[in-house]
Amino acid sequence: MPIQHHLEDATLMAYAAGSLPEAFNLIIAAHVSLCDDCRATLESYDAIGGAVVEHTECAEMSPGSLAQALARLELTVHEAPEPRRNTGALPTPLQDYVGGDLDAIRWRSIGMGVKQAILPTSSDATARLLFIPAGAAIPDHSHAGTEMTLVLQGAFQDEGGRYARGDIDVADGDVTHMPIADMAEDCICLAVTDAPLKFKGLLPRIAQKFARI
Amino acid sequence: MITQTHSSETRASRPPLGQATESVVLNMAMETKPLSTPDSSASNPEWAALMQQVRDHQDRAAFSVLFTHFAPRIKGFLIKSGADATMAEECAQDVMTTVWRKSHLFDPTRAAVSTWIFTIARNRRIDMLRRQNRPQPEDLPWGPEPEPDQADVLALQQDTENLAQALATLPAQQRDLIEKAYFGELSQSEIAKITGLPLGTIKSRIRLALERLRHIMK
Numbered sequence: 001m002p003i004q005h006h007l008e009d010a011t012l013m014a015y016a017a018g019s020l021p022e023a024f025n026l027i028i029a030a031h032v033s034l035c036d037d038c039r040a041t042l043e044s045y046d047a048i049g050g051a052v053v054e055h056t057e058c059a060e061m062s063p064g065s066l067a068q069a070l071a072r073l074e075l076t077v078h079e080a081p082e083p084r085r086n087t088g089a090l091p092t093p094l095q096d097y098v099g100g101d102l103d104a105i106r107w108r109s110i111g112m113g114v115k116q117a118i119l120p121t122s123s124d125a126t127a128r129l130l131f132i133p134a135g136a137a138i139p140d141h142s143h144a145g146t147e148m149t150l151v152l153q154g155a156f157q158d159e160g161g162r163y164a165r166g167d168i169d170v171a172d173g174d175v176t177h178m179p180i181a182d183m184a185e186d187c188i189c190l191a192v193t194d195a196p197l198k199f200k201g202l203l204p205r206i207a208q209k210f211a212r213i
Numbered sequence: 214m215i216t217q218t219h220s221s222e223t224r225a226s227r228p229p230l231g232q233a234t235e236s237v238v239l240n241m242a243m244e245t246k247p248l249s250t251p252d253s254s255a256s257n258p259e260w261a262a263l264m265q266q267v268r269d270h271q272d273r274a275a276f277s278v279l280f281t282h283f284a285p286r287i288k289g290f291l292i293k294s295g296a297d298a299t300m301a302e303e304c305a306q307d308v309m310t311t312v313w314r315k316s317h318l319f320d321p322t323r324a325a326v327s328t329w330i331f332t333i334a335r336n337r338r339i340d341m342l343r344r345q346n347r348p349q350p351e352d353l354p355w356g357p358e359p360e361p362d363q364a365d366v367l368a369l370q371q372d373t374e375n376l377a378q379a380l381a382t383l384p385a386q387q388r389d390l391i392e393k394a395y396f397g398e399l400s401q402s403e404i405a406k407i408t409g410l411p412l413g414t415i416k417s418r419i420r421l422a423l424e425r426l427r428h429i430m431k
Binding site: 008009010011013014016017018019020022025026028029030032033036037039040041042043044045046047048049050051052053054055056057058059060061062065066068069070072073076077085086091092093096097122 | 273276277280281283284285286287288289290292293298301302305306309310313314323324325326327328329330331332334335336338339343345346347348349350351352354355372373376377380381391392394395396397399400401404405407408410412415416417419420423424427
């Protein structure tokens with residue numbers, strides 16, 4: 001089934017321009033790895049970047065810079081083309097953060113069978129992998145900022161529809177939602193937030209203090 | 214930092230570009246724009262040929278031509294993006310060395326040389342100014358075709374040129390906004406107000422190139 005839920009153009013443009021926090025760059029890179037439609041849009045925004053560079057006022061390089069560059073080429077290995085085929089469940093940019101595929105994820109339980117693994121990114125936004133057992137729900141929560149959720153395995157449903165591998169769900173402060181994993185398979189997602197989630201009910205909020213979600 | 218207004222919409226159900234009410238709407242009829250002279254253009258097909266010389270023959274003369282044209286532009290771009298002159302010079306050198314080292318990844322059916330060099334410069338900028346890693350989409354594992362159809366290469370360079378022309382003829386205020394975005398000066402919500410960029414043609418072309426590559430793999 002082709003990917004149904006994509007990134008917005010403005011998000012891809014911001015990624016092309018290079019102005020997003022690392023955690024968002026990660027989830028966008030992971031989605032684009034799975035979605036040729038968004039890849040084509042992204043590469044179009046890159047073309048605008050190329051045009052901007054082309055029309056930027058030149059800043060003269062110092063005398064001898066070309067000679068220096070040519071001297072550096074002597075020391076530079078001309079990398080050979082090397083086909084890299086990723087057969088894992090995690091797209092390559094995610095594997096770089098996990099240090100391997102699914103079996104390398106260091107899960108920590110956060111209760112009710114739900115597990116998470118926080119990935120090391122800059123602190124302006126948080127990226128974490130979530131494991132939701134088949135048929136289970138993530139506690140009802142809303143967002144102070146933006147949350148993006150990319151499905152890597154299985155599927156979940158929320159008010160916005162059904163999300164399967166490669167689909168990305170974007171929720172902002174106005175949305176309260178309760179994603180429920182499909183019965184057929186445990187669901188693994190990458191979730192990125194730029195502000196802590198707000199859970200309804202006291203107990204999840206206490207748990208949240210310890211789980212950093 | 215990030216604001217999304219159409220969070221649960223799919224691409225198909227989104228309102229067409231240009232219907233936004235309070236956005237900066239850029240109207241351009243790109244198909245009717247005249248072409249500039251090839252010598253000075255962003256997508257001069259010659260650049261792609263020079264890159265292929267670098268890739269296939271480690272041609273230092275071809276590299277020198279690319280360096281002379283692009284290094285001062287990269288340096289200018291980095292200074293506009295907030296680097297000081299020394300840092301920008303050093304990074305422009307790095308970017309051009311990367312162009313040499315990674316020339317096998319350049320795919321002229323998907324990107325003009327200016328586009329490809331921009332992506333390297335942007336990544337280097339994030340690395341340098343924010344000291345952050347920038348996650349990249351996975352490379353297509355079967356890489357660029359070694360002998361791409363020249364008609365596809367030319368068509369993509371032409372689309373890039375048309376896009377650059379369309380941008381160049383925008384009112385100064387709108388062009389400034391786009392430049393600011395790429396210099397890293399706009400937030401995501403400010404970027405969201407830029408709509409109506411004429412990406413349709415080039416996007417379809419890149420989409421086709423991607424399909425072709427996927428097909429070759431099978």
